[in-house]
Amino acid sequence: MSGDSTNLPLRQGTTFGSGDDAVPNIDPTTTAGLLTERLQAWKHAVGYLEEYISATEKVHKAHAKEYEKVLKTISSPLREGAHFDQGLGGVAGFFENMRVNTQAMVNSNTETEKTLKGTVLPILERLHKEIKAKHKEVSHGADKSAKEIEKARNSTQKHIEFLGQHAASFESTGGKMNPTEDPYVLKRGVLHRLNKQIIEENNHRNDLIHVQDGFQAFEAHVVGVLQQAMEAFNQVAGGQAEKTRALYSDMLGAAQRIPPDFEWQGFKTRDGARLVDPNEPPRSLESISFPNQDHNATKAMIEGSLERKSRNKLSWGTQTGYYVVTPSKYLHEFKDDDNLRADPKPELSIYLPDAVLGTPAGDKFSVKGKDKSKSISSKLSGSSELSFKAHSAAEAQKWYEVLKLASGNAGVPYESTPSSPVVGGPESPGATSPAVEKQQEAGVIGDEVVSSPTAISPQATFKEGEATTAGATTGTTTGTTAEKKPTA
Template sequence: MSNLSSPVESPALPHRSSTLRTVSTGLERRASLSDDEAIPGSDSNETTNLLLERLRAWKHMCGYLEDYVSVTAKVQKGMSKDFEKVLKTVNEPLREGHHFSQSVGGVSSFFENIRANTQGMINLYTDGERNLRTSVLPTLEKLHKDIKTKSKELQTGASKGAKAVEKARNLTQKHIELLGQQTAALDSAAGNKLETSHDPYIVRRGIIYRLNKQVIEENNNRQDIIAVQNNFQQFEAHILQTVQAAMEQLVVFMSGQSDRQKVMYTDILATLQRIPPEFEWVNFITRNDSTLVDPDAPPRSLSNITFPNQDHRTTQPLIQGTLQRKSRTLVKGFTSFFYVITHARYLHEFKDNDDLRRDPSPELSLYLPDSTIVSIDEVKHTFTIKGKDVSSNVVGNAFHTNTEFIFKAGSASDAKEWLNVIKEAAHAPIATTTAASNVTSPVTSPASPAASTTPSHPPAYGEKESASQSPVSPPAVTRTNTTTTTGSNVAEKVPSEKTAEKDAVKS
């Protein structure tokens, strides 16, 4: 018999598409399925897993940016607190601030400007933190959620299609294995009868049926994956655009903050530079005009200065002038000094009459009531006084030993005048001395009431005059050495013999 053809044509096997080359991204990609094998060796979840891994990469990228913005916001908050510390350094009023002008345009106004601009920087960083947390960070957080949602959708949809493909492949694989068993059994049976369900022909057609369903599931899953791949390009564009918008907001906030801070610092500098160099000084000397020294006022002059009791009568000398004193050593002889007898009844010796070059401290001081006129030489115009030097300039004056001092006047009249004043200062209290009169007062008798009021003092020099003769009135003196004489003659009071003189003198 001739070979008979099958009354039913073999159905067309499902055709798996040949290798695809897509241009959606401009790159050539090979399809994961092969046309040569009924059961491909590749995993149906391979593409899905790759796309899921890419979504995780985008998610982590977004998380990095969230952390960046979040930490930047924390830094902004920290900078705000740091600038609060900066503000505290100038928040207190200036010490001795009353020395600066309180008007606009001065140092005090400059520090007010520093405080205002520093407070502005505090507000600037506070606003920066708020803007980052309310504008930039929510945008990135929303994008992060979108990526998670996309990943979840891909994982759910792809797993469903992948499960259907795996199920179809398992059934096909089972029947392919069954076909191998039946064909081997038929060859070994040598014409023995087989069950209908084990007929290799039937098994082959069952494989074609199941392979067709497998290919349909594979192609459906493939179309889903292609749709996801094509959507990925748009989704990634959305991710990048969202990130760019968020970073643009970040840059706008930060650059604006930087510009505003720069303006504040520039304003601080401009405020300081606008202060004229002489502004504070002019205001200072205007406020303290009564305290500062007037440069146009003339300098002080000693001649114009007055002080209490400057012209009191006790400050005026009874007599003053130049005398010579014999040195205590025989080699030097007589030396000129300036002498003065005061109302305090002291005979003071000075090197000169200059009160400006050195402190006018007496070189020699004799208290006349405690001193004695030892001798008088009218020819040589000398007189000797024995007394104690009570000045503070002589070493050993703590003991104040009695010493004889020989003085020499320029003329006989000068010697008489000095002697009269010395005797009057030694006899009478200060109250009886009249320095303003230029003539002697009339002499009264001892029986008169005026004479009885004079206190009794031991005479400084023994006199030969009778007891009925009244004492000599004090001479009139001025600040300079005078030649005024008294009514009585000093020479007449000097005894002719030194022995009588010594007997009459009482210390």
């Protein structure tokens, strides 16, 4: 037996257990199962990357649509676009640059979507199929080998059990056995089946070693393909991002290249005629003329400052105002002669034909009439007598003459103590004019009248600082007072 035993095949150490066990308890699919599980993990990893790139592809598709919405915000021409230079280098050109670059972003995202879908994803899809095929190869081969090993182990185990049964009966029967139940024959049958089992186990082991050795190269291939896919992904998606950055940079450059005064200079060139010429002198009131500016009705017969006693009976003071007698026969009072600071509305307006004049007394004279200025004070005061004081007696006389002319009472006698010779007129003793009677009735002129009134021509004109009369060439007389005589 020793010689036969040396010729039997030696059992190799396997992954299924120690060499002392004829039938190991280890599942022969353990290693193959681990490898197939690893392939499954690789397949899922590639699947994750496929989903990522597929989602990115969809994002770029959505981005293209979103950038179309962005483009619509600047698709219409600029409002009031005529104010901007339509050539390159200005605001209009800048917005055109934005339109072109935004359209390029739409096209770039659409192109990126198509490239990811048509170029990058197919790389991963092919790799996915390779891993799936490898998984199928390993799992099917392992299953087939495992079944063969399981069959051989069952046969070996069965003959070992036969050997044990008949080896035990050998003692009880005294060695009398059937030839097929002879322990010697059964042992050799066990060795035969054990040898076939070991061959199957060793073949399975060699197959696994081959698969394991191939795994390193296969995984290197998988990693290489993943790197290739990511490189393509970076070139497409990353390149698109760089293109987007470059497009935005170009927009920025278009804005930064606009000279600060480019639009203003162009605007001045186009619409300069409608702009204010800084070289023109500013307008002045003195250089402006308007219709009827020099009409006779606009020129004062006399004007200047006078003092007037306040109409308030509780006040005994005087106030200075600026007074004007106009060809419209009004005596207007103003606060001053300033036409610019405030609207020069008369503080007081007396229509002279309806007024009664008092004779000058030195530098003082009076006017009694109704204020028609429609101011609040005019509504309260009604008719009142206004007492004026001029700067001199001569100036008071001049004001009186003009007032008399404006009121239509030219030639009416008045009481005065002139400081200089005045022009005398023809005497008319015993004759009293209607104007004098009107003044007497108003109480302005007392019982005394001028016996030698000064003749004032209605055609006489008066200006501030001068007085002329039509009768200046007739000589001078000094007026005297006389008692009033009854009318003949």
